[in-house]
Amino acid sequence: NAGVTQTPKFQVLKTGQSMTLQCAQDMNHNSMYWYRQDPGMGLRLIYYSASEGTTDKGEVPNGYNVSRLNKREFSLRLESAAPSQTSVYFCASSPAGQGVGYTFGSGTRLTVV
Amino acid sequence: AQKITQTQPGMFVQEKEAVTLDCTYDTSDPSYGLFWYKQPSSGEMIFLIYQGSYDQQNATEGRYSLNFQKARKSANLVISASQLGDSAMYFCAMREGYSGYSTLTFGKGTMLLVSP
Numbered sequence: 001n002a003g004v005t006q007t008p009k010f011q012v013l014k015t016g017q018s019m020t021l022q023c024a025q026d027m028n029h030n031s032m033y034w035y036r037q038d039p040g041m042g043l044r045l046i047y048y049s050a051s052e053g054t055t056d057k058g059e060v061p062n063g064y065n066v067s068r069l070n071k072r073e074f075s076l077r078l079e080s081a082a083p084s085q086t087s088v089y090f091c092a093s094s095p096a097g098q099g100v101g102y103t104f105g106s107g108t109r110l111t112v113v
Numbered sequence: 114a115q116k117i118t119q120t121q122p123g124m125f126v127q128e129k130e131a132v133t134l135d136c137t138y139d140t141s142d143p144s145y146g147l148f149w150y151k152q153p154s155s156g157e158m159i160f161l162i163y164q165g166s167y168d169q170q171n172a173t174e175g176r177y178s179l180n181f182q183k184a185r186k187s188a189n190l191v192i193s194a195s196q197l198g199d200s201a202m203y204f205c206a207m208r209e210g211y212s213g214y215s216t217l218t219f220g221k222g223t224m225l226l227v228s229p
Contacts, residue, residue, distance in 0.1 A: 104157065
């Protein structure tokens with residue numbers, strides 16, 4: 001099925017460890033996004049890539065880096081994980097244009113101990 | 114200031130009744146879009162309905178309608194004839210401007226519980 005695929009679905013890290021969350025979409029969308037969801041906070045934008053070759057910071061970028069590897073793939077890296085980064089991470093994509101919503105991946109539940 | 118405000122942390126409704134989930138927004142941009150997403154307990158984000166700032170009529174999608182009151186900056190979601198499967202978290206979101214580079218800003222959500 002077409003859509004947004006995130007890996008892994010679950011991950012437990014120790015404080016200070018690094019990891020990369022992978023995201024790929026097969027809908028030929030231009031834009032991709034990374035959000036985190038915390039209880040009572042809704043979804044907050046970490047980074048986004050408006051088009052291949054560009055990335056920009058969102059609301060909560062500290063402690064993260066991203067790479068838009070190609071049009072399909074957008075990865076999120078935690079260089080030195082902290083307990084405050086325990087969250088559910090969503091990748092999303094969208095075509096260009098205002099009146100279109102995002103297609104979301106199924107999420108990655110990350111716990112940092 | 115918050116761009117999207119959802120004042121109801123939780124709502125309860127009986128099956129087959131209608132329910133309104135509130136959303137107010139804040140923007141000075143004349144061009145914007147408003148979205149509602151559903152997140153069931155399984156965790157996925159499901160797009161429900163969209164309203165553009167220049168749309169003259171309220172958006173409808175099946176049992177979902179968006180009560181758009183531009184002057185009051187409100188975009189409430191109305192679910193008619195609630196079903197047990199409607200129990201979920203609901204998020205209101207806004208995308209400002211008509212640039213393809215704008216991003217969605219979400220509210221904090223409203224948890225809806227539908228009882229038999």
